[in-house]
Amino acid sequence: MHALSLLVAASVAVAAPARKPQTPAVTNIQVGPRPFWLVDQMEDSPLKTELAACSEKPIRHAPFFSISHRGGPLQFPEHSREGLYAGARMGAGVLECDVAFTSDRQLVCRHSQCDLHTTTNILLIPELAAKCTTPFEPATADSSATAKCCTSDITHDEFLSLCAKMDSSNPDATTAEEYQYGGPEWRTALYDNCATTIDHKTYIEITQSLGLQFTPELKTPEVEMPFQGNYTQEIYAQQLIDEYKAAGIPSSRVWPQSFLEDDILYWVQAEPAFGKQAVYLDPRVDTAAGYEVAVASMTDLYNQGVRIMAPPIFALLNASADGEIVPSSYATAAKNAGLDIITWSLERSGPLEPAAAEGEYYISTIADVITGDGDMYRIVDALARKVGVKAIFSDWPATVTYYANCLGFH
Numbered sequence: 049m050h051a052l053s054l055l056v057a058a059s060v061a062v063a064a065p066a067r068k069p070q071t072p073a074v075t076n077i078q079v080g081p082r083p084f085w086l087v088d089q090m091e092d093s094p095l096k097t098e099l100a101a102c103s104e105k106p107i108r109h110a111p112f113f114s115i116s117h118r119g120g121p122l123q124f125p126e127h128s129r130e131g132l133y134a135g136a137r138m139g140a141g142v143l144e145c146d147v148a149f150t151s152d153r154q155l156v157c158r159h160s161q162c163d164l165h166t167t168t169n170i171l172l173i174p175e176l177a178a179k180c181t182t183p184f185e186p187a188t189a190d191s192s193a194t195a196k197c198c199t200s201d202i203t204h205d206e207f208l209s210l211c212a213k214m215d216s217s218n219p220d221a222t223t224a225e226e227y228q229y230g231g232p233e234w235r236t237a238l239y240d241n242c243a244t245t246i247d248h249k250t251y252i253e254i255t256q257s258l259g260l261q262f263t264p265e266l267k268t269p270e271v272e273m274p275f276q277g278n279y280t281q282e283i284y285a286q287q288l289i290d291e292y293k294a295a296g297i298p299s300s301r302v303w304p305q306s307f308l309e310d311d312i313l314y315w316v317q318a319e320p321a322f323g324k325q326a327v328y329l330d331p332r333v334d335t336a337a338g339y340e341v342a343v344a345s346m347t348d349l350y351n352q353g354v355r356i357m358a359p360p361i362f363a364l365l366n367a368s369a370d371g372e373i374v375p376s377s378y379a380t381a382a383k384n385a386g387l388d389i390i391t392w393s394l395e396r397s398g399p400l401e402p403a404a405a406e407g408e409y410y411i412s413t414i415a416d417v418i419t420g421d422g423d424m425y426r427i428v429d430a431l432a433r434k435v436g437v438k439a440i441f442s443d444w445p446a447t448v449t450y451y452a453n454c455l456g457f458h
């Protein structure tokens with residue numbers, strides 16, 4: 049095993065990795081000990097009793113309800129082949145690829161166009177590090193280490209020669225080696241032995257071979273568009289859809305996402321079969337004023353053909369005076385307008401700590417009723433049974449898969 053990983057690491061360092069053969073569908077779904085530990089952490093309640101009663105029930109894929117967010121990035125390097133398989137093994141029914149483009153306009157899986165310095169080993173490969181938008185600068189007495197490396201800085205083949213690693217960096221680093229890992233401590237570098245970077249076409253092949261569904265996200269470009277003078281946002285959005293058509297994937301299994309309303313409306317108009325499954329990742333909720341605008345916009349969005357809203361978890365939940373987690377005004381408005389709701393991302397915050405909850409993006413609106421990790425399934429249950437979400441993105445899909453199996457969400 050060790051020799052094999054050394055071999056993989058060595059070959060990746062010199063050349064693009066050879067395509068491995070297709071692996072058969074994952075059928076032996078494993079959720080591991082974490083869901084059981086989370087149930088154990090709960091205070092006594094009817095929900096705890098329901099969830100505990102499922103402990104010996106066989107686990108299957110949750111065909112839609114459990115979405116793997118970037119693979120399994122609580123532990124695995126995100127957007128790697130290994131992360132995708134981890135998500136599938138944990139029973140996710142839908143796998144995600146965040147899509148960004150390279151200098152030769154190929155689509156690859158990366159959470160943002162310019163995160164290669166923290167999610168790959170690019171800074172350790174001098175000839176590629178030299179191509180970064182901002183090459184590595186060591187920390188000094190008064191400034192943190194910096195670097196900025198974008199998929200659009202390098203070619204598709206160069207991208208595939210990189211190793212994926214846990215998204216992390218050390219601001220105090222004085223060398224590129226030191227820069228590679230800087231926590232948080234509840235993530236891990238355990239699987240950082242050169243995980244395999246993948247392009248969008250390979251992601252389609254893997255997900256198809258597993259018999260699962262697709263949710264590609266068109267990442268907002270961090271370079272000026274049109275890129276290279278003529279690569280427009282519409283060409284980019286169309287290229288994403290075209291790769292499904294070329295692979296013969298029916299639109300019914302593809303859930304394209306974007307934070308840009310214009311991308312959603314482009315797909316609704318230019319590719320209606322894909323557009324009716326487009327997922328609008330709603331960035332407006334990040335400010336109080338934007339939240340109100342979003343709440344007021346639901347019917348208008350529906351009339352323009354939008355069908356699925358996907359705000360972050362905090363935007364869907366509220367704390368009631370008697371300590372319950374209840375639907376927010378956003379959740380109610382979306383439902384009333386006939387819109388479906390998907391949300392993100394469970395297990396992204398690390399431990400649920402009451403003292404820190406207010407400052408924690410995903411749970412800020414329910415900070416008053418958070419007591420610890422025993423609340424993880426209270427959050428999932430409020431989303432599933434009170435808000436009525438169709439699916440939940442998670443950094444560790446096992447948690448949602450266990451809930452979905454237990455309580456019959458598909």
Ligand SMILES: *[C@@H]1O[C@H](CO)[C@@H](O)[C@H](O)[C@H]1NC(C)=O
Pocket residue numbers: 276277278279
């Ligand atoms: C885009 O511009 C490049 C030069 O930057 C040119 O080689 C290419 O043919 C152009 N493509 C289209 C579709 O116009």
Ligand SMILES: *[C@@H]1O[C@H](CO)[C@@H](O)[C@H](O)[C@H]1NC(C)=O
Pocket residue numbers: 366367368375376377378
């Ligand atoms: C949250 O609940 C409080 C108290 O009921 C209410 O005043 C407030 O408008 C709610 N906020 C949202 C965003 O639903």
